[in-house]
Amino acid sequence: MGYDASTLPDVSGLTVGIIGGTGDQGRGLAYRLARAGQPVRIGSRDGARAAAAAEEIAALPGVAAGVISGDGNDEVAGGSDLVIVAVPWEGHEATVAALRGPLAGKIVVDCVNPLGFDKQGPYPLPVAQGSAAQQAAALLPGSRVCAAFNHLSAPLLADPKIERIDLDVLICAEDREAAAVVAALAARIPDMRGIYAGRLRNAHQIEAFTANLIAINRRYKAHSGVRVTDL
Secondary structure: OOOOHHHOOOOOOOOEEEEOOOOHHHHHHHHHHHHOOOOEEEEEOOHHHHHHHHHHHHOOOOOOOOOEEEEEHHHHHHHOOEEEEOOOHHHHHHHHHHOHHHHOOOEEEEOOOOEEEEOOEEEEOOOOOOOHHHHHHHHOOOOEEEEOOOOOOHHHHHOOOOOOOOOEEEEEEOOHHHHHHHHHHHOOOOOOEEEEOOOHHHHHHHHHHHHHHHHHHHHHOOOOOOOOOOO
């Protein structure tokens, strides 16, 4: 069975919260989803900063009025149907742990990549639980945790001149229904596909591969991503 977007659930009415939505990756995702008409709430430790970022995104091309807003992390986590975690790795554990209550029962999408950087370039960092997504799953036993959106180029996401993004989002999850929701969310962005890539134990490979993509981008001055062939 090949990829068939028509089998995916309708997610157009879901409100998507983005924790870390004022950072480059979170902000870019917020713009792309809002531009697709998805209701989006940007979360930050500083609610005023989140609201300001939402106002800036609302003014960008293609974003309909009233589709995006910003607030504190607790309010966004509690008031969203699905929540994307896009915080820096250094603050991942503390941020996720603090939101255990409001995230209970929700689909949580972790797109954090545990990476280090030195003179030789980017490299993956070890994580006791195996991956950032597995760490999130351990901290959020009442949530449906998926790993996804790890390989998206923040500059591409944020560029208003780019209308379509030709790449695949690899999704790791224990819950296939949750993975289908995330795949449908990815498909809201023109030319993007969400592809199930195994259980959460495989997420470390996806997170670590981001180091390779960054190295490629630096070498070739590109914004590379991933596209799965024969699917």
